[in-house]
Amino acid sequence: MTLHDEDLTAARHAVEHLFGQSVLRFQAYENLMKAVISEHRLSGHMFDIEDIRADRVVKTRQKTMGTLMSEMIGSFIVPEGKEIQCEDREDAPSVALNFQLSFTADDFARIEAEHRDLVVLRNSLVHHFLEQHDLRSVEGCLVAQQTLTSALDRVTRAQNELRCWANDMVTARKVLADYILSPDLDEFFVHGRVPWHILTVTKALHEAARELTSGDWAPVEAAVSWIEERYPEEQPKDYGCKTWRQVIHESKHFDLQVRKADGRLKAWYRPRDRSVTHR
CATH class of the missing domain: 1.20.120 (Four Helix Bundle (Hemerythrin (Met), subunit A))
Known part of the structure; x- marks a missing residue:
């Protein structure tokens, strides 16, 4: 070769x-x-x-x-x-x-x-x-x-x-x-208890309260508009609720109050843990 x-x-x-x-x-x-x-x-x-x-x-x-x-x-x-x-x-x-x-x-x-x-x-x-x-x-x-x-x-x-x-x-x-x-999901599927503390909607409500608070309280109407703009996928019906006021009440993370202003009743809310609201 x-x-x-x-x-x-x-x-x-x-x-x-x-x-x-x-x-x-x-x-x-x-x-x-x-x-x-x-x-x-x-x-x-x-x-x-x-x-x-x-x-x-x-x-x-x-x-x-x-x-x-x-x-x-x-x-x-x-x-x-x-x-x-x-x-x-x-x-x-x-x-x-x-x-x-x-x-x-x-x-x-x-x-x-x-x-x-x-x-x-x-x-x-x-x-x-x-x-x-x-x-x-x-x-x-x-x-x-x-x-x-x-x-x-x-x-x-x-x-x-x-x-x-x-x-x-x-x-x-x-x-x-x-x-x-996790225990949260077990509670939800077995007992029907919504794990509000880990849900995006609760986070969004806290953020809206932080942005819109006047004193201690934030107007629900303004918070709903704020959330719809930034979290459009979040809807009360997804959590078995008919209104945003029901979401706020059912979550037990917020105080809810109805006041009369400008001749009409308006809803206000605030986080029960105030440290979450303030920057």
Whole structure:
């Protein structure tokens, strides 16, 4: 065997090694995508949720990398302001989980371009690599090595980024699980007692009181307008109440008082823990 033949053989071996590394890394990246897609969104009747989850995992495993990418971008990874809300169900006890990561428009555009390009890169690598590279010469093998090294670097960066997002989702799920198992939720589901002290609506009422207090008391009417502007999703009906005055009364976090002013009755409220009101 000539020196040239030895150099070519070594060059080809290097290409094969890099090719194998790249394909394996793309498969690991794809498997991580499948794990994220199958777990980030789940909804259904409470008693069927485990079967629904198992079915979702099976169906996700059968999807191509391109389909997975289309689901990940816009469902798990979304631009700010485009978050998807879970649909409410009233026909039976149900569970709805939806984990999303939102990014600024610029960051989202970068992430989308980088990760979608990986689908094209992977398909080119698997289906057209031998067409695009001449492995009959040392020079051709060196060019192929450069292509593979670049591909390996790109998919490794994307996999590390996706792994960080997946870890964030796992952390969020643990926090949610701890919350669901907390005594507050047990009191709510078993005894029907609303855990007012941990609810956003109570926080919003405290904030409104802090902003609008005249003396010790804040006008309920003004507080409602303040909350509707900053917390539009908060509504009394979500807590089994017909009015904001009922929310204030039922929470037992506030004193409520009705006074006559300008010829009409007006409601005022104040936090029972005054330290929460004052800055």
